[in-house]
Amino acid sequence: MIRPGTRAPLPAKKPANAPRQPKRRLPQIDQRIAALAAAGAVAAVVFGAIQIFGDPSAAGPRGVLELAPGNADASAPHISFADATDPAAEVGDMPIYNLDELPQTGQYGEVDSNGQLRVAVVETPEAAASRQAVPPLPRAPFAGMTERGPSGLLPIIAANGRTSLQAYARPFTPEQGKPMVAIVIGGLGFNASATTQAIDELPPEVTLSFVPYTQNLQSWIDRARARGHEVMLELPMEPFDPDADDTGPQTLLASASSQQNITRLEQLLSRGAGYFGVTNYQGARFATSSQAASPVVQQLRRRGLSFISSGIGQRTALSVEAGRANLPNTAADRIIDARREADAIDDQLLNLEALALQNQSAIGAGFAYPVTMEQVGRWARDVESRGYQLAPASAVLNARAARR
Numbered sequence: 124m125i126r127p128g129t130r131a132p133l134p135a136k137k138p139a140n141a142p143r144q145p146k147r148r149l150p151q152i153d154q155r156i157a158a159l160a161a162a163g164a165v166a167a168v169v170f171g172a173i174q175i176f177g178d179p180s181a182a183g184p185r186g187v188l189e190l191a192p193g194n195a196d197a198s199a200p201h202i203s204f205a206d207a208t209d210p211a212a213e214v215g216d217m218p219i220y221n222l223d224e225l226p227q228t229g230q231y232g233e234v235d236s237n238g239q240l241r242v243a244v245v246e247t248p249e250a251a252a253s254r255q256a257v258p259p260l261p262r263a264p265f266a267g268m269t270e271r272g273p274s275g276l277l278p279i280i281a282a283n284g285r286t287s288l289q290a291y292a293r294p295f296t297p298e299q300g301k302p303m304v305a306i307v308i309g310g311l312g313f314n315a316s317a318t319t320q321a322i323d324e325l326p327p328e329v330t331l332s333f334v335p336y337t338q339n340l341q342s343w344i345d346r347a348r349a350r351g352h353e354v355m356l357e358l359p360m361e362p363f364d365p366d367a368d369d370t371g372p373q374t375l376l377a378s379a380s381s382q383q384n385i386t387r388l389e390q391l392l393s394r395g396a397g398y399f400g401v402t403n404y405q406g407a408r409f410a411t412s413s414q415a416a417s418p419v420v421q422q423l424r425r426r427g428l429s430f431i432s433s434g435i436g437q438r439t440a441l442s443v444e445a446g447r448a449n450l451p452n453t454a455a456d457r458i459i460d461a462r463r464e465a466d467a468i469d470d471q472l473l474n475l476e477a478l479a480l481q482n483q484s485a486i487g488a489g490f491a492y493p494v495t496m497e498q499v500g501r502w503a504r505d506v507e508s509r510g511y512q513l514a515p516a517s518a519v520l521n522a523r524a525a526r527r
């Protein structure tokens with residue numbers, strides 16, 4: 124997507140407000156050794172402590188380790204608490220948070236100064252109620268839908284013909300006669316607080332788009348899918364003014380050779396699994412080059428993905444080449460937060476409704492600004508009462524393809 128207004132660049136390094144990467148990692152811990160207990164509320168956040176190991180009066184925690192999701196693959200390695208706190212232990216790829224950096228939901232282990240570990244659940248009552256009501260999407264990747272590439276796992280079309288678009292899109296059954304409106308919220312992954320807000324507070328029908336440079340990207344994707352959100356991956360593409368818009372080291376360039384762009388594309392796609400398609404991050408210049416776009420969209424088609432463009436125009440060389448390659452693709456109709464003001468965003472959401480009424484569907488794209496997510500959340504609460512369907516972006520893409 125094209126982020127409106129003044130944008131923070133996409134650096135290759137981790138920003139200051141993102142979760143800090145540990146030197147040691149913790150795979151799934153056998154949670155049979157932890158029993159649930161309750162704790163008090165701090166502001167809107169409720170900390171529920173699960174059994175304390177050792178003396179609870181011991182010195183305070185020296186760090187907080189995020190535990191692997193409870194539905195992790197049964198073959199995932201397990202580790203004892205003692206090994207988890209051993210500096211020499213070889214453990215998994217989970218982030219360490221300071222106590223003041225905890226997201227609002229999730230399971231965490233507090234490592235005390237004496238090496239003991241406490242497991243805690245952190246979530247608001249609203250998040251807990253919503254979580255219970257929303258069926259999770261299955262954890263990715265699915266068997267037979269990846270292959271090993273130079274930089275990691277890459278999506279492929281399964282032997283039975285199943286594509287990532289089919290496998291990882293949120294299931295949705297359209298209601299006859301009701302226009303569909305989809306919202307894609309992008310720029311996720313860099314800011315832990317904003318990403319948590321999007322995952323936990325936006326309706327599951329809202330599609331979430333992640334920056335590929337995100338640390339621990341797969342754990343964020345897993346978390347989003349566990350809350351029912353389908354996911355897209357943002358591909359950094361060359362803008363007209365690269366000095367003003369830093370798109371990072373793996374940017375797809377209009378001037379690069381096809382092999383250079385394919386190599387970068389594979390590096391980007393291997394950052395995580397479970398996305399049904401990709402979208403552009405910037406890309407106004409790249410989108411004008413048929414020569415640069417053609418091999419990229421052909422590769423996306425070969426890997427069973429889809430493409431939803433945002434902020435670069437409805438009819439570009441990129442979209443033309445996507446059509447020629449039979450890559451499932453469409454474009455967002457509006458950037459809803461070009462002006463970061465509540466009233467302006469509300470107006471754009473109403474414009475989407477009008478477009479959907481005329482064309483049977485509409486897609487709006489926005490960035491993970493707090494005001495954007497607040498207004499989208501409010502709008503979504505009663506959009507269906509006005510005769511519209513809040514739909515995942517994949518459902519609108521498929522509906523448009525069926526009408527062609």
